[in-house]
Amino acid sequence: MSVANSWEDNVRKIVPYTPGEQPKEKNVIKLNTNENPYPPSPRVKAVTEGFDCGKMRLYPDPDSTPLVSAIAGRYNLKPSQVFVGVGSDDVLSIAFLTFFNSEKPVLFPDITYSFYDVWADVYRIPYIQKPLTEDFRINPDDYKTENGGIIIPNPNAPTGCQESLEMIEDMVKSNPNSVVIIDEAYIDFGAESALRLTEKYENLLIVQTFSKSRSLAGMRIGYAMGNEKLIKYMNDVKFSINSYTMTPITQLCGAEAVRDEEYFQSTVKKIVDTREYSKTKLKELGFTFTDSKSNFIFARHKTKPASEIFSALKERKIFVRYWNKPRISNYLRITVGTPEEMDALFAALEEILK
């Protein structure tokens, strides 16, 4: 038996995910973490104002019934086909733990949501990152090898590129022995959801969030939808870690946000309109970018390095996201804000690029 030299030898060591900066200072323009620039539905406010604090004495409903029922109703599913968690980060983390349980590697793109490799590392899941093409697209043939599971975001982050439903269906069909997770965090801003394919393929899991299109990043609500068996397996893992993940107020606010379809549609439309307007302005300023179907634009300038623009914007209290990583170190990811915020960004860019 080997003798440990220190308690630290037995620590689960991990390089954590770095979330986008949440600046403490006031009066900043925050276009760095893909939050929604508009407040949540007024029906959410009504819930918080009418909430009986006395209820906090009790543990919450472990099945999050109000929230699960509202989501199931919105997407025409049975409640047993919906799993909810503390943001889609929690849902994805539980999905990794539940479904990626093989010696074979899990597959995902090289340029993608930078939490995937962290979950794989923390859970000791082997993985291979498949390079996107030059124009940041997925090569479907890369996903036709032996694997222990697949995860791709659609649209992808931080590129904003959408892949076709045909490609996704082909991927799911070619991998009947793996669970394929489609992370649809940004789906509501113009891409096509693969949800209906879950009727045909029991190995397909769709994950979405209230953080972007429903303006509730601070409330932490994410959900997975799919075959009842998949959801049952996820719940078994969740109930083996923490039964009470969703607070009573979260469950009620989430349910009201889902029910306010009209507000949801109008907010999403405003963001999509501002995104398209912003593309025109960025083009005039000398930027090129992917055809984003999300609430952000992944752009690079024809002459000025992204790192310099990032710092110059920060000096002017405008926050965008920048990664000093291979292949994307000359890109900025700019969240779509209100038209006023975007105009302030364009004015600043004009000055910086002069």
Ligand code: PMP
């Ligand atoms: N997936 C992708 C692709 C994301 O960009 C994000 C946001 N950082 C998430 C999932 C997680 O979002 P949340 O936990 O707020 O639902």
